[in-house]
Amino acid sequence: xxxxxxxxxxxVLTGKITNTNFSYISQKLEDVGLTVVWGTTVGDDRARLLxxxxxxxxxxxxxxxxxxxxxxxxxxxxxxxxxxxxVELVLNEAWLAQMESFFARRSRIMPPNNRKQAMLxxxxxxxxxxxxxxxxxxxxxxxxxxxxxxGVPRELRRMLEDQVIPRILARAGSPATIRLKRFHxxxxxxxxxxxxxxxxxxxxxxxxxKLGFRAHYPQLETKLTVRGTDPDDVERKLAPxxxxxxxxLGNFILAEDDRTLxxxxxxxxxxxxxxxxxxxxxxxxxxxxxxxxxxxxxRTFRRGLVLRDLTDLGAAVGLEDAPALGxxxxxxxxxxxxxxxxTAGATHALVVxxxxxxxxxxxxxxxxxxxxxxxxxxxxxxxxxxLGGREWVRLGAVELGLDxxxxxxxxxxxxERIDFEKV
Amino acid sequence: xxxxxxxxxxxVLTGKITNTNFSYISQKLEDVGLTVVWGTTVGDDRARLLxxxxxxxxxxxxxxxxxxxxxxxxxxxxxxxxxxxxVELVLNEAWLAQMESFFARRSRIMPPNNRKQAMLxxxxxxxxxxxxxxxxxxxxxxxxxxxxxxGVPRELRRMLEDQVIPRILARAGSPATIRLKRFHxxxxxxxxxxxxxxxxxxxxxxxxxKLGFRAHYPQLETKLTVRGTDPDDVERKLAPxxxxxxxxLGNFILAEDDRTLxxxxxxxxxxxxxxxxxxxxxxxxxxxxxxxxxxxxxRTFRRGLVLRDLTDLGAAVGLEDAPALGxxxxxxxxxxxxxxxxTAGATHALVVxxxxxxxxxxxxxxxxxxxxxxxxxxxxxxxxxxLGGREWVRLGAVELGLDxxxxxxxxxxxxERIDFEKV
Numbered sequence: 014x015x016x017x018x019x020x021x022x023x024x025v026l027t028g029k030i031t032n033t034n035f036s037y038i039s040q041k042l043e044d045v046g047l048t049v050v051w052g053t054t055v056g057d058d059r060a061r062l063l064x065x066x067x068x069x070x071x072x073x074x075x076x077x078x079x080x081x082x083x084x085x086x087x088x089x090x091x092x093x094x095x096x097x098x099x100v101e102l103v104l105n106e107a108w109l110a111q112m113e114s115f116f117a118r119r120s121r122i123m124p125p126n127n128r129k130q131a132m133l134x135x136x137x138x139x140x141x142x143x144x145x146x147x148x149x150x151x152x153x154x155x156x157x158x159x160x161x162x163x164g165v166p167r168e169l170r171r172m173l174e175d176q177v178i179p180r181i182l183a184r185a186g187s188p189a190t191i192r193l194k195r196f197h198x199x200x201x202x203x204x205x206x207x208x209x210x211x212x213x214x215x216x217x218x219x220x221x222x223k224l225g226f227r228a229h230y231p232q233l234e235t236k237l238t239v240r241g242t243d244p245d246d247v248e249r250k251l252a253p254x255x256x257x258x259x260x261x262l263g264n265f266i267l268a269e270d271d272r273t274l275x276x277x278x279x280x281x282x283x284x285x286x287x288x289x290x291x292x293x294x295x296x297x298x299x300x301x302x303x304x305x306x307x308x309x310x311x312r313t314f315r316r317g318l319v320l321r322d323l324t325d326l327g328a329a330v331g332l333e334d335a336p337a338l339g340x341x342x343x344x345x346x347x348x349x350x351x352x353x354x355x356t357a358g359a360t361h362a363l364v365v366x367x368x369x370x371x372x373x374x375x376x377x378x379x380x381x382x383x384x385x386x387x388x389x390x391x392x393x394x395x396x397x398x399x400l401g402g403r404e405w406v407r408l409g410a411v412e413l414g415l416d417x418x419x420x421x422x423x424x425x426x427x428x429e430r431i432d433f434e435k436v
Numbered sequence: 437x438x439x440x441x442x443x444x445x446x447x448v449l450t451g452k453i454t455n456t457n458f459s460y461i462s463q464k465l466e467d468v469g470l471t472v473v474w475g476t477t478v479g480d481d482r483a484r485l486l487x488x489x490x491x492x493x494x495x496x497x498x499x500x501x502x503x504x505x506x507x508x509x510x511x512x513x514x515x516x517x518x519x520x521x522x523v524e525l526v527l528n529e530a531w532l533a534q535m536e537s538f539f540a541r542r543s544r545i546m547p548p549n550n551r552k553q554a555m556l557x558x559x560x561x562x563x564x565x566x567x568x569x570x571x572x573x574x575x576x577x578x579x580x581x582x583x584x585x586x587g588v589p590r591e592l593r594r595m596l597e598d599q600v601i602p603r604i605l606a607r608a609g610s611p612a613t614i615r616l617k618r619f620h621x622x623x624x625x626x627x628x629x630x631x632x633x634x635x636x637x638x639x640x641x642x643x644x645x646k647l648g649f650r651a652h653y654p655q656l657e658t659k660l661t662v663r664g665t666d667p668d669d670v671e672r673k674l675a676p677x678x679x680x681x682x683x684x685l686g687n688f689i690l691a692e693d694d695r696t697l698x699x700x701x702x703x704x705x706x707x708x709x710x711x712x713x714x715x716x717x718x719x720x721x722x723x724x725x726x727x728x729x730x731x732x733x734x735r736t737f738r739r740g741l742v743l744r745d746l747t748d749l750g751a752a753v754g755l756e757d758a759p760a761l762g763x764x765x766x767x768x769x770x771x772x773x774x775x776x777x778x779t780a781g782a783t784h785a786l787v788v789x790x791x792x793x794x795x796x797x798x799x800x801x802x803x804x805x806x807x808x809x810x811x812x813x814x815x816x817x818x819x820x821x822x823l824g825g826r827e828w829v830r831l832g833a834v835e836l837g838l839d840x841x842x843x844x845x846x847x848x849x850x851x852e853r854i855d856f857e858k859v
Contacts, residue, residue: 031454053475298722302725
């Protein structure tokens with residue numbers, strides 16, 4: 014199955030917009046075992062669009078076209094699709110009615126130029142767009158099936174998943190059920206996880222499980238794509254592999270599927286009827302900002318404190334022997350965590366203090382992190398040293414802080430060594 | 437001048453990496469008045485690379501190829517370039533020596549497979565890469581000039597600006613000097629700024645100034661691209677246009693060229709020998725996080741405080757009549773700002789309190805922002821209401837907070853109405 018993606022629009026071609034739709038489409042296809050072999054980007058230009066459609070039609074079995082379905086004069090996809098397919102544009106009465114009701118539900122009159130969005134190549138199959146007025150459609154050009162999708166990311170995503178991918182899978186003769194299982198981890202590099210998971214695909218003996226990764230520092234996403242004849246078949250094949258991934262990556266798995274590290278931390282806090290106070294230095298509010306805005310945080314996020322000048326630290330958290338605070342150390346971090354918890358009236362305090370290296374930013378610029386978590390009965394400490402430049406240290410410290418809190422709340426060891434720290 | 441971009445690599449084609457290089461190259465070319473007409477993406481596949489090179493050679497005058505210059509077996513750009521140009525690969529002794537010295541400076545031995553990076557198509561022109569081992573080169577394929585660049589963004593950027601763009605401009609017969617002037621604003625939408633700047637290009641009578649925009653909510657970038665025969669000519673043409681843009685956009689210009697809003701705020705604070713305390717609610721640390729990590733912030737950023745439960749607000753900032761704090765209002769915001777300034781021992785306090793609408797996230801979900809800035813002698817208040825969903829409100833409130841502080845520090849009106857707020 015040769016699949017191509019064809020992105021249209023001057024804003025994408027000129028770089029005014031970064032084309033995230035391309036990687037989104039490509040990744041979603043990969044996730045169900047389909048591979049894109051060619052990508053094309055052209056602007057809102059009749060001759061070039063036509064040439065691009067003809068080239069793709071000559072090379073591919075399926076082509077996903079993105080953009081150009083809007084109501085304005087530079088939206089040319091329907092017109093050029095009809096020309097390339099050698100058919101006329103005809104009004105689709107059903108889509109016109111759907112658009113009119115779309116506007117009516119919002120108490121607005123449909124502008125006349127939106128009518129253009131219901132003009133489709135004769136014989137085209139409509140691809141529903143429940144969240145917008147751009148009508149998706151599929152049509153044959155040469156021997157390839159072309160799927161036309163909207164440029165608005167929210168509309169594209171819905172149409173791709175609900176309408177386009179099932180049709181391409183049906184044409185590819187793929188097994189009816191495909192599932193993507195995802196694990197998010199922090200602290201292990203991609204090659205390390207790859208070697209930890211060696212041989213894991215063989216646990217599903219018919220080659221139906223495929224392992225993949227997506228790294229976005231500081232987190233790594235480990236993906237299992239599974240094909241089967243039906244949901245039961247998929248679950249049966251997947252279960253032993255999932256169990257083995259969980260066993261081998263262990264405490265490093267911070268969340269699965271659509272969950273996030275900050276979401277897991279928030280849910281643990283809420284489930285434990287706990288409340289949180291955070292003290293940060295060089296991360297400068299970024300730890301608080303990952304949790305504090307989430308729905309539900311207003312019930313558990315008690316207080317965040319950012320300090321850059323650490324001579325002020327003791328007084329700011331209400332430490333009585335503030336003048337005695339020396340250079341950063343385990344004692345300092347633990348004392349600050351205990352004082353913060355009391356002052357803020359929280360059940361848990363997370364303190365992430367960072368001693369930055371001197372001098373300008375550089376590739377071996379580093380920071381030493383003193384991290385403490387305090388509850389009424391217990392104080393836990395973790396030290397880590399991260400190198401790689403100011404930004405790298407900052408991002409790493411934010412993730413380390415949140416992940417140590419996750420480990421603490423889940424009663425896992427807080428001080429397990431990670432690949433990113435120097436000893 | 438027909439210019440194409442050809443991106444190579446399985447990681448880009450499969451969406452494992454979002455292709456930001458494409459928009460970067462395209463935007464940089466636009467900035468000097470050059471337009472990309474076609475983009476192609478193919479994987480590490482000999483047959484498809486060769487086909488893509490031949491198609492581009494038949495359509496374009498100049499082609500920028502990105503990726504595939506590394507030392508591994510799936511890096512195929514030199515090999516396919518030679519095949520498409522009908523020449524042999526030959527060892528470039530000068531580049532080999534440069535690579536060996538690159539490794540020697542880092543006290544490392546060059547691995548043998550890096551030698552591959554010095555194999556170039558016969559007759560190719562070397563494009564220097566001072567920050568990596570991938571050798572850029574230019575070669576004719578058909579009637580098009582192909583420029584081969586590395587996939588590593590840092591290496592690409594340097595090579596594109598220093599080596600590739602000057603060569604393409606020379607081939608295009610463009611005037612020797614081109615300058616890009618940028619203005620960053622907050623609070624005016626793109627169409628509003630477009631209408632405010634109507635006719636501005638005509639201030640340079642020979643059509644040498646081109647106006648453009650790049651919107652990234654909440655900020656808007658307004659760009660002037662100017663061509664001239666030499667730097668003096670460019671400055672002469674640009675000066676009246678710059679003056680007029682500054683006059684028309686006025687207080688809304690928050691920074692120019694490479695400066696940022698947070699950088700301007702930090703520099704103003706440092707220049708005024710001031711210190712800052714920040715109190716945030718729903719922005720949850722994001723305002724502090726924009727400033728607090730910057731080099732120099734340790735000398736002026738005194739304290740950041742994040743609270744989600746506002747019943748705790750008075751006590752947290754040391755307000756003596758804390759229990760009397762009612763619902764959010766001008767009085768509350770101003771009292772909190774004054775107390776924060778005193779408690780933190782800062783010259784300036786910025787307080788951004790937000791009353792969120794009830795219910796779930798939705799497109800008309802909004803927040804009412806109560807913003808106050810206090811100094812020893814003065815307290816300033818600004819109220820704003822922003823709609824558009826939780827994320828939109830949060831991003832808008834961060835920007836509004838920083839921009840109001842910028843205006844205050846620059847002695848500009850703090851309460852000037854913006855396009856994004858509802859009255």
